[in-house]
Amino acid sequence: MADKYNPQEIEPKWQAAWDAQGLYNTVEDPDRTKWYALTMLPYPSGDLHTGHWYAMTPSDAAARWRRMNGYNVFFPIGFDAFGLPAENAAIKNNVHPKQWTYRNIERMRGQLRQMGAMWAWDREAVTCDPEFYKWNQWFFLKLYDMDLAYREYAPVDFCPTCNTTLAREQVWGEDRHCERCGTPVIKKDLEQWKFRITAYAEELLDGLETIDWPERVKIMQRNWIGRSEGAQVIFTTEAGDPIEIFTTRPDTLWGATFMVLAPEHPLVEKVTTDEQRAAVEAYQAEAERKDEIARTAADKEKTGVFTGGYAINPVNDERIPIWIADYVMMTYGTGAIMAVPAHDERDFAFAKKYGLEIRRVITGPDGAEGELEEAWSSKYEGRLINSGPFDGTPVEGAAAKVTAWLEETGKGRFMVNYRMRDWLISRQRMWGTPIPMIHCPTCGVVPVPYEDLPVVLPDDAQFKPTGESPLKYHEGFLHVTCPVCGGDAERETDTMDTFMDSSWYPYAYVSPYWKQGEKLTPDDTPWDPAMGEYWLPVDQYTGGIEHATMHLLYVRFFAKAVRDMGVFDFDEPMLRLFNQGMILGPDGEKMSKSRGNVVNPDEYVAKYGADTVRGYLMFIGPWDQGGPWDPSAIEGVHRFLYRAWSMVMDEPKPERVAAQPKAEQVRALERKLHQTLIKVNDDMANFRFNTAIAALMELNNAMIKAKETAVVGSPIWEEAVRSLVLMMAPIFPHIAEEMWQQVGDSEKGESVHLQAWPQGDSEKAKEYEITVVVQVNGKVRDKLTVAPGTAKDVLESQALASPNVPKWIDGKQVRKVIVVPNKLVNIVVG
C-alpha cells in the first residue's frame, strides 16, 4: 500500500518544486506557436475570495491544456492596484494607501500561489508602481498630442459619497447610482478630462464582427454605442439663433408642430419670454432636483413648460412653439428635438396632455388620413401627406429622399448619431495616476514634458475625512514651474480613472517595468517591441461579463488608439473572450458579508486541498452559468481524487497481474480509454470542464473494476493509467504531478506539465456491438444488440422478429418502418 492521498503534504511540495525549476517562467521561443491566455487581473482587496478561484482556476486549466498541446503559453498575473478602497482604508485607519495596497498584494500573492496555477510570476505587474503608471501618463500625453484627450466644462455625474466624478459607464440602474458604492449620483458642472472614444465609434462597432466574443457582450456593446442614422436639421429661433436637432425620421419634418429642448439646454434662457420666465425657471429647478433624488422611470407621465418662444421649421417656414421637458435628454443627440406628435409615441402623449396640435403627415396602411388615436410610427406602410413636395411618396424610402432634398436645399444633412459619450477619465481622488498636466496662469493648460515623467504621488499625503483629494492641499505636489514660461504654476490634481490601467495591462505584462528609471520620449514604446511582437495580441481572455460596456469597451478603444500611435499594428486586443458565470453562496444568493453567505476558499483548501477546490468549482456546472456553492457536493470531487490516487498508486494484486486477461476485457478498457481521451480533449477545448471531469470519473470507475481483473497485467493497463494522469494534469495539477512521478517511467523526474497531451484514436474508441432500439409507434418495445454498421434491411427484419414486438403489431397494419442505422427501428402501425 502506498501512502494515502495527502494534499496538504504534496501541494506545497510541488508548488515549491515548480518554482525552483522555473517551470512557469516565460520563454520567447520563435519556433513554437505562442498562446497568450489572460484572466482579468484582480483588485488587491486583501483576500482572494471564491469568485477569484472561480474565475482563475478554470482559466488555468485551459491554459495548461493548451500548453500540453504544444503551445508556448503565456499566462501572466498582476494587480489592479489603484482605486478607492485603498483610499477609504487610508482615511479610516490612517495608513497610506500604498502601504495598505502592498500589504494586501503580499498576502494575495501567497493565496494565488496556493491555487497551483501556472502564473508567469516573472512578468508580474502592479499598476500603482510609478514604473507602471508613468506609462499611463505617457499614453495620456500621446492621446493629448493626437487630440484624443481633451478638457471640457460640462455637466458630469458626481458621486457625493466617493467624492468624485464618474464615467457614464460607471453610473448604473434606474436610479442612476454609483457603480462602486450605490449612492445616487448628482449632476455637477465641472472642467474634466475626457478621451475621445467616440472618434472610434464606427470602428468599435465594425470590429465586433472580427472577434470571437460571446454574442451577449457584442450585443451589449452595440447597444451601448447606439448607432442611429438620420438627419441633422437646423431650426432657428425667431431671433435667428440656430437650434440643431437630430432626427431618425426626416420624412416626418412637415408634421413637427412644436419643439422641445432639454431643461438644461443653453438656448432656453434666450428663447424664454418674460411672462414664461418664472414657470420655466421653476421647471428647470425641478428637473435638476429630479436628477438628485433618483429620477425613476416608473412614472412616465410627461411634464414640460412652454418657453413663450417660437422656432421656424426650415422645411415650410412654419412658426412653432418651443417647450422644455425632461423627456428630452441633454446627453443624447443635441438636447433638442422637433416634436412630431402624430408619428412619435412620446410626442403624442405630450401633445395630448398639453393640447398641442397633432398633424398627420403619413397615411395609415389603408390610406387613412383621419385623426389618430395613437402615434402611427411605421416606417414601411403609408404615404406622405401634408408634406409639400413629398406628398404621395411611399413612406418606405422617404427618409432617404427627404435627406437628399435637405442636403440640396442646405436645410440639413445626413448624420449618424451615437449614444456613446466620450470617456470621462478625471477623478477627484488621490489614489490614481496623476494626470500629467500643469495649469499656468500665463500659458494656460500645459502638458508635463515627456522627460519629466513620471509625476509621482507623494508618500506623505494627509487624508481628509471627507475623501477630498489630499493632492489639492499638498504643497510639494502642487507647486511646479511652468515648462513653457518658467513661471509659478500648479499641477493638475485630478487623477485618472483606474480603467486606464486595465486598458493596456495586457501589453505591459510582456515586459513589465520596461525602461525602469529612464527618461521618456514621445518615440518610446511602453513595452519591449520584440516581446510584444511575439506575444500580442491576447489569444484567449476570460473574465466576468459585468465589464461588458466598461473595461471590455475601453480596452478595445485603447488598442485602436495605440495602433494609431504606431506602437503595434493589430486592431483588436483580444481575439477570443469567454465570460464565466458567478459563483453564489450556498443559499443561491450573491455572496456578501451582510448576507453572511460568504464561502472562504482558504478553509476548503486547508481541508481538502487546492486540487479538490479547483475540480469542484469546475464540476458544479457549465462555467458560463455559475451557480451556488454546495458545501457537501465538494466531497464528491475529493472522493474521486482519493479513489484515483489508490487506483494509480497501490500495487495491483500479483495474481491478477500474472493471469491472462480475456481479449474482450482488454478491448473494453481500450475502448473506454479512447472514448474518454476524445471526450475530454473536446471538452477542454470548449471550457466544458464539468463534463470533462464526469468523463474522468467514469474512466476511473471503469479502471477500479478492471484492476480486479487480469487486465492489470496487459500493456493497455499501463497506457490507461498514464493517460488518466495526463488528462487530470490541467485540472488537478498537484495530484497529477505526484502520481506521474510513480507512473511516468521513461520520463521519470520530468514534470507531468511538460508532457504531451495524450491523443485519442477513434478506431480504438469504436463500439464493437451496439444497442438498437425497436420502437412501435415511437414507443420503445424491444432492443437489439448488433454490430455497428448493420445493414438497414437486416435491422428491419430483426426488429420485426424481436420477441416483444408481435403483440404490439398484431391485428394492425404495418404502414411504415423507419430504420436509422446504429440507432433505432421505428415500426409505424395503424
Place this chain on the structure above:
RNA sequence: GGGUCGGUGGCGGAAUGGCAGACGCAGCGGACUUAAAAUCCGCCGGGGCAACCCUUGUGGGUUCGAAUCCCACCCGACCUACCA
C-alpha cells in the same frame, strides 16, 4: 417598455431531433467495526404485484419520432431604458 439567457429527479447537472436523468450530492439497504467516522458493495424520477402507464414550466404545432425545432403564454435571472 426593449434586449439576452434560462426553466429537466429531493439537489447540482447530462443529453441540442432517435433508450430522458451521464457524472456527482443527498437518501436507503448491506459489508467492515464493540460502536461511529472513513472505506467498500448494492438500490435510488413517480405509479403499479405485474404486463405496462406517466414524467423535461403551461398550451398548441411540425415530425415516424420533440427536453431538443416552430408559435403563444407563465415564471426566474441579468442587462438596458423617455435614444428623438
